[in-house]
Amino acid sequence: MTTTATPVDNGVNVEALLGARAALQDAPEAAQFTWRATNTWIRGTHSESTVTGFFGLGAEQEADRSFTTSGDHPPQFAAENNGPTPVETLLTALGGCLTAGVAAVAQQRGIQLNSVTASIEGDHDIRGILGGDPDVRNGFNEIRVTYAIDADASPEDIQALVAQSQKRSAVFDALTNPTAVTVSVA
Amino acid sequence: MTTTATPVDNGVNVEALLGARAALQDAPEAAQFTWRATNTWIRGTHSESTVTGFFGLGAEQEADRSFTTSGDHPPQFAAENNGPTPVETLLTALGGCLTAGVAAVAQQRGIQLNSVTASIEGDHDIRGILGGDPDVRNGFNEIRVTYAIDADASPEDIQALVAQSQKRSAVFDALTNPTAVTVSVA
Numbered sequence: 001m002t003t004t005a006t007p008v009d010n011g012v013n014v015e016a017l018l019g020a021r022a023a024l025q026d027a028p029e030a031a032q033f034t035w036r037a038t039n040t041w042i043r044g045t046h047s048e049s050t051v052t053g054f055f056g057l058g059a060e061q062e063a064d065r066s067f068t069t070s071g072d073h074p075p076q077f078a079a080e081n082n083g084p085t086p087v088e089t090l091l092t093a094l095g096g097c098l099t100a101g102v103a104a105v106a107q108q109r110g111i112q113l114n115s116v117t118a119s120i121e122g123d124h125d126i127r128g129i130l131g132g133d134p135d136v137r138n139g140f141n142e143i144r145v146t147y148a149i150d151a152d153a154s155p156e157d158i159q160a161l162v163a164q165s166q167k168r169s170a171v172f173d174a175l176t177n178p179t180a181v182t183v184s185v186a
Numbered sequence: 187m188t189t190t191a192t193p194v195d196n197g198v199n200v201e202a203l204l205g206a207r208a209a210l211q212d213a214p215e216a217a218q219f220t221w222r223a224t225n226t227w228i229r230g231t232h233s234e235s236t237v238t239g240f241f242g243l244g245a246e247q248e249a250d251r252s253f254t255t256s257g258d259h260p261p262q263f264a265a266e267n268n269g270p271t272p273v274e275t276l277l278t279a280l281g282g283c284l285t286a287g288v289a290a291v292a293q294q295r296g297i298q299l300n301s302v303t304a305s306i307e308g309d310h311d312i313r314g315i316l317g318g319d320p321d322v323r324n325g326f327n328e329i330r331v332t333y334a335i336d337a338d339a340s341p342e343d344i345q346a347l348v349a350q351s352q353k354r355s356a357v358f359d360a361l362t363n364p365t366a367v368t369v370s371v372a
Contacts, residue, residue, distance in 0.1 A: 011230030016264035021316040031318075033310045035274050039281025041302035044197030047285040049278035051270040054260075056312070062260055067270045069255055071282030074240075074248055078202035084237040084253045086283035086357050088221050092235035093279060095225025096257030097272035098369060099233045116227035124219045126242070129354050130207040132217075139359035145369040159371050166369045168315050170273050173325035179361050183284060183331040183352045185345050 012107040030057050039071075046072040046082040087140070091120040094171045098145060101165030111157060114150040143175065198293040216243045225257075232258040232268040273326070277306040280357045284331060287351030297343060300336040329361065 024031040033056035039049045048070050053063040070083030084092070095118045106113050122143045128136040149158050166172050210217040219242035225235045234256050239249040256269030270278070281304045292299050308329045314322040335344050352358050 011232070011266075013264035017316065020263070021313075021318045024313055024316065025318050028311075028313065028319075031311050031313045031316075033312050035271065035277060035308045035310060037270075037274055037277040037281055037306045039278065039285050039304040039306065041285050041289060041299065043289075045286035045289055046197075047282050047302075049281055051274045051278065054274075056262060061262055062267070065260070065267065067256075067274075069270075069275075069278055070253075071278070071286070073286060074251070076242060076247055077206070078199035080197075081248070081251065084223075084255075085221065086279040086286065087360075088223055088237045088240075088253075089255075089275060089279040089282060090357055090360060091221060091223040092225065092237065092255055092257070093272045093275040094367070095223055095235055096233050096269075096275065099225050099227050100231035100257070100259060100272065103227060103229075103231055113227065116233075118225040120223045120225065122221045124221060124356065125214075125217050126219050127207075127210055127214065127217045128359075129356050130203065130210065130217075131354055132207045132211050133214075137359055137363070138354055138356045139363065140356070140365050143365055143367040145367065147369070147371045149371060155371075162369060162371050168317055168324055170310065170315050170324045170326070171276055172367060172369070173314075173323055174273075174276060175360060175365050176367050177323070177325065178363055179326050179329055181280070181329040181331065181358060181362050183333070183348060183358070185333045185335060185341075185348050 006112075008107065008110050008112045010103045010107045010113050012104045014104065014108045017104065032056070042082070044072070045077070045079045046070065087122060087124060090175075091122055091143070094143065094145065094175060095120045097169045097171035098162070098165050101169050102147070102149070102161055105161050105164045106151065109157070109161065111161065112152040114152070115148075117148045119146045120144070192298075194293065194296050194298045196289045196293045196299050198290045200290065200294045203290065218242070228268070230258070231263070231265045232256065273308060273310060276361075277308055277329070280329065280331065280361060281306045283355045283357035284348070284351050287355050288333070288335070288347055291347050291350045292337065295343070295347065297347065298338040300338070303334045305332045305334075306330070
């Protein structure tokens, strides 16, 4: 008697990603992407951000795409709570990037995921942003991401999934290493 | 003849923020905040993030608050485009943080804002995240933020507003300086 295993399906097309990697190795100019957002002030600390198209694969892409999100500060900062604070939005970016990686790596390793949840926490001494103490940094002192994963795999294999996702995460890199950011007025 | 100036109103309560700064100078433990998000995998690279309460001022805050956002990769990554990519979400966090700062600094300096829009761009060589070249970083190579601001102020004063916002921005700091991030499995 033989049993037929259900094919692993996390909804990630690994063949397409491996094909893209191979193709871009010979065409590095196609790998140069520019991602964009616009942010428009509403009132107080409330603003709205819109994400539409991006540049990549040598051309403008997805011009019709449009995602809008709000940001604001909470009442504890005398604000109106119309959306998450930007530092919280940063934590969602980190979680979303790592989780996408977990799914992609799991697919590549033949591991079926059943559920994946990340809890993300960032410690922040707000005396920095308030300008109260020049020795306190403006950003987070430390960020912790804790995964709860139910998958058809051993605890060791699940640990390895998360480690590999971290190793290839764009947002993890953006937070743990410096990036040049220039801010100007048109 | 005298003219009565309309009071500057950008919707920011500067008195409350200055009061908070003064109060926290004598109570640094109240300034220790922990911001949080949870991220839940849906399918493929699609996940949802939720932001609820946070810890600050020595206690749990805003437990009833709830903001949910989606993240995904676009079709160019063989994905379903159910939300902005996490790197785009990172750019919205940067824009939202700097714009909130522009509004707060403008209020403090008595400058009426009429409109504020930021265009944020991040250059990204995607060979890093695809694992195609170990010399290519996973994150952005460079980020540019360009403001268009209509305000009752000189170009020099508008430049100075933006510079001061950058100087106190939590997300600007998080991107330009390294932060310790630990990722683990519960």
